[in-house]
Amino acid sequence: METKIQIKPITNEQEFAEANELIEVLLECPEGSEEEKILEAITILASEYEKKHFPIPKPNPIEVIKYRMLELDLNQKDVAKYFGGENRVSEVLNGKRQLSLKMIRNLHKNLGISANTLISM
Template identity: 50%
Template sequence: MELRVIKTDEQHRRYLEEARRLAKGDPAPESDDGARLELLAKLIDDYERERFKFRKPDPIEAILFRMEEQGLRQADIAAIVGGKNRASEILSRKRPLTLSMVRALHEKLGIPSELLIREPAAEYRVRTRAGKRTR
């Protein structure tokens, strides 16, 4: 079978089966089977990267995920961001994270800072207009 760019789930399934079959034979990289397996792996990887894209979490989703993962409560976050009220406002998307909060959350919870500095989800955006905050 001639290899082409994968466009359907069925084609993806067939290529996976063939790649598994070839891999079981452990072909030498310079052999025809080795070259075919390498090409199949590239085509499969390209298809899966495009087909199964995952959206990165927004800052609040990242915090909530880490809280669940580590069994933390809002009080634990309060100790990091400066108080219960502030933690509540952040987790309910009423207050944006400051740079010092981003640093503290990154250092204490290990949340990647690039996730914490991302634009929040559409339901919460702080904009200033004539000195007033709007949601």
């Protein structure tokens, strides 16, 4: 007996939980199959519900800069050129100065930090 899967909007947490269970089951489906099409549709619906009801707050730009510096093993002296000097690095990282457009461009270009993340300061 074949079970018919009904694709419909997800409107509450119970339906969201059921969608996630179905996604788990369908993850093993063969590529190019009908099940894969259903998996894609349900994943989109679940993702949209999640974005709407469980939004992820934007990261703090200062914390992102500090984390990226840690990842790349850089200190304030190493990144001073992207801020316009060592004093400016210190001011920005301590929240005493806003990032300028020039700083944002330099950090994006040289440290690979998303401009959208840096602008949300």
